[in-house]
Amino acid sequence: xxxxxxxxxxxxxxxxxxxxxxxxxxxxxxxxxxxxxxxxxxxxxxxxxxxxxxxxxxxxxxxxxxxxxxxxxxxxxxxxxxxxxxxxxxxxxxxxxxxxxxxxxxxxxxxxxxxxxxxxxxxxxxxxxxxxxxxxxxxxxxxxxxxxxxxxxxxxxxxxxxxxxxxxxxxxxxxxxxxxxxxxxxxxxxxxxxxxxxxxxxxxxxxxxxxxxxxxxxxxxxxxxxxxxxxxxxxxxxxxxxxxxx
Ligand code: GLN
Numbered sequence: 001x002x003x004x005x006x007x008x009x010x011x012x013x014x015x016x017x018x019x020x021x022x023x024x025x026x027x028x029x030x031x032x033x034x035x036x037x038x039x040x041x042x043x044x045x046x047x048x049x050x051x052x053x054x055x056x057x058x059x060x061x062x063x064x065x066x067x068x069x070x071x072x073x074x075x076x077x078x079x080x081x082x083x084x085x086x087x088x089x090x091x092x093x094x095x096x097x098x099x100x101x102x103x104x105x106x107x108x109x110x111x112x113x114x115x116x117x118x119x120x121x122x123x124x125x126x127x128x129x130x131x132x133x134x135x136x137x138x139x140x141x142x143x144x145x146x147x148x149x150x151x152x153x154x155x156x157x158x159x160x161x162x163x164x165x166x167x168x169x170x171x172x173x174x175x176x177x178x179x180x181x182x183x184x185x186x187x188x189x190x191x192x193x194x195x196x197x198x199x200x201x202x203x204x205x206x207x208x209x210x211x212x213x214x215x216x217x218x219x220x221x222x223x224x225x226x227x228x229x230x231x232x233x234x235x236x237x238x239x240x241x242x243x244x245x246x
Contacts, residue, residue: 002035002221004212007052009076010060010068011041014096017149019058021196022091025205026054033224035213044071050079053212054089057096059194062106062124062153065095069112072099077115084117089211090188093197097190098122098154101162101183107153118183118190119161120174122154129153132242133171133193135181137204144203145169147238148193156192158183165191170242187211200234202226 008023027037042048044067048055060068084090090100098104101120103113130151137146146166155175158164164174165182173181173192182191189208191197198205206223213221 002213002216004030004035004037004054004209004216005052006037006039006054006056006212007048008039008041009048009055009057009096010043011058012043013064013068014058014060016059016061016094017151017194018196019056019093022056022058022093022198025196025198026209029202029205029209029226032226042076044068045075048076048079050082050086052083052088053215054091054208055080055083057090057092057100059094059096061095065099065104066106066110066112068095069099069104069114072115073113080115080117084186084188087187087215089208089215090117091208092118092188092190094150094152094192094194097183097192098156100188100190101156104154117188118185119159120156120183120190121159122156124153125155127153129155129172129176131171132238133173133181134169134239134242134244135166135171135173135193136169137166137182139165139184139207145235145239146193146201146204147235147242148191148195148197148200150192150194152192156183161185165189170244195238200231200238202228202231
């Protein structure tokens with residue numbers, strides 16, 4: 001039995017589209033394999049430890065994101081940087097993705113600085129990019145279709161320090177123009193995929209669990225396969241709804 005230590009950042013502020021569902025999936029997929037998940041929730045003003053295996057940042061509306069953007073550099077950025085340098089995992093969704101990058105300029109022009117763990121910068125555009133989103137994701141040379149829902153004003157562009165998580169098959173992705181979705185630097189992943197993300201995408205859930213357990217144990221991990229019939233049906237339904245051919 002192994003223990004995966006997760007630090008859930010700003011569960012009270014960054015919780016749009018059931019971000020807690022992602023934590024629930026991490027918990028169950030660990031428990032089904034006999035592992036244990038420990039979750040530390042850290043809100044505004046709470047300092048965080050640098051020794052956790054997986055850090056999670058969810059999405060939020062601009063007003064919630066503003067409060068978080070003010071707190072992140074003061075109480076959490078240094079620990080996050082040191083955890084990433086140590087090989088810990090970051091999963092950042094939507095507003096969290098924007099703040100894990102260099103920053104987000106909101107519709108009213110206000111700038112929310114990010115913490116630069118991803119080489120991505122975001123500026124809000126005049127319309128929101130909303131709808132079902134299907135991407136062909138690639139991590140460690142493995143390709144999988146990943147599905148979800150997006151709703152963001154931000155247009156994100158990547159610098160050379162990050163690669164996209166995937167290519168858009170249907171939907172808008174980072175900016176509606178270059179076909180990229182999300183950003184990856186090492187074991188830090190940012191994405192616009194909500195839904196929540198992990199219930200319908202067991203491959204991605206298991207990738208971040210495996211990375212986290214490898215950080216915990218300091219050695220390569222092979223996860224036992226699970227019976228994912230329900231998860232695969234939900235995935236297929238999302239692909240069909242988005243109108244992508246199977
Ligand atoms: N406020 C950000 C935007 O609109 C992020 C939205 C979200 O997390 N859903 O781009």
